[in-house]
Amino acid sequence: MTAASAGYGKALDLITRVRGVRGAMLVSAEDGIVVAEQLMEGIKGPAVSALAASLATRLRRAMEAAGVGASLFWHLQAEQGALLVVPTPGGGGTLVVAVAEPDVNVGLVRLELLRAAEVVA
Amino acid sequence: MTTRAVETWTLEPLVKFVKEAGSRLVLVMTSAGQVLAQHGFSRAVDVMSAAALGAAIMASTDEMARQLHQPPFAALNHQGERHGIFLAGLATARGRLVALVVYDLDVSSLGLVQLFFEQLAADLQAASPKDSVPKQVLAADFERQLSDSLNTLFGR
Numbered sequence: 001m002t003a004a005s006a007g008y009g010k011a012l013d014l015i016t017r018v019r020g021v022r023g024a025m026l027v028s029a030e031d032g033i034v035v036a037e038q039l040m041e042g043i044k045g046p047a048v049s050a051l052a053a054s055l056a057t058r059l060r061r062a063m064e065a066a067g068v069g070a071s072l073f074w075h076l077q078a079e080q081g082a083l084l085v086v087p088t089p090g091g092g093g094t095l096v097v098a099v100a101e102p103d104v105n106v107g108l109v110r111l112e113l114l115r116a117a118e119v120v121a
Numbered sequence: 122m123t124t125r126a127v128e129t130w131t132l133e134p135l136v137k138f139v140k141e142a143g144s145r146l147v148l149v150m151t152s153a154g155q156v157l158a159q160h161g162f163s164r165a166v167d168v169m170s171a172a173a174l175g176a177a178i179m180a181s182t183d184e185m186a187r188q189l190h191q192p193p194f195a196a197l198n199h200q201g202e203r204h205g206i207f208l209a210g211l212a213t214a215r216g217r218l219v220a221l222v223v224y225d226l227d228v229s230s231l232g233l234v235q236l237f238f239e240q241l242a243a244d245l246q247a248a249s250p251k252d253s254v255p256k257q258v259l260a261a262d263f264e265r266q267l268s269d270s271l272n273t274l275f276g277r
Contacts, residue, residue: 027232028232030226030230031200031230031231031232032230032231032232032233032236033231033232033235046232046235046236047236049232050230050232050233050235050236051233051236053230053232053233054229054230054232054233057227057230
């Protein structure tokens with residue numbers, strides 16, 4: 001294991017330790033491929049990765065069109081859970097993604113996602 | 122952009138794949154390069170070239186895998202500045218088929234193409250006629266069959 005991949009594992013570990021988080025991933029924003037993952041059974045990593053990256057591309061365009069700059073954090077709340085995403089700073093091209101229960105502490109997950117994004121960047 | 126098929130059972134899975142993966146051009150062909158369905162091509166000559174090149178790449182990588190004592194490579198992706206090319210084999214009752222997918226990087230991604238290709242492979246497997254024997258294309262009939270296929274693929 002390289003130092004970089006060990007660092008990625010540690011960053012994901014901090015996210016998945018938050019109560020209610022069912023998995024965390026690092027995703028290449030450009031091609032939607034999983035870079036690293038820690039997911040509970042039943043979560044389709046490649047599907048979440050590909051679709052989240054596709055959504056990130058469209059959101060980036062929407063943000064640019066709206067003239068509000070790059071997105072820093074997004075939280076999609078669904079009936080049975082939530083998807084939380086932080087793009088790495090500086091346009092590094094990686095997304096830090098968490099899949100969580102509906103009642104997760106969003107503030108805490110956001111904090112850990114931002115920390116992980118710093119590590120990855 | 123139109124989607125057309127020489128073998129009609131390929132049409133519905135292909136239309137679904139194109140819509141979901143956001144691909145620009147798609148060919149579904151046999152490993153010999155005989156085209157069964159296409160999406161997005163406007164000229165017959167482009168279909169013939171792409172099919173021949175795609176089949177040749179698959180044959181080359183299959184041989185490389187054989188020399189490495191490995192099973193055939195599942196898929197090959199080549200990413201350029203604006204487009205990506207994805208080439209992969211899939212098993213059906215009609216025999217082994219090859220899909221060649223060209224996608225725009227600002228519309229789709231490798232992850233999306235891979236994701237929906239798995240569904241395409243499953244859909245084609247399910248839709249392929251179970252009792253059909255793949256037709257052998259004889260050299261004497263090759264040109265006529267190619268011409269017939271291209272006429273069907275371009276609605277002539």
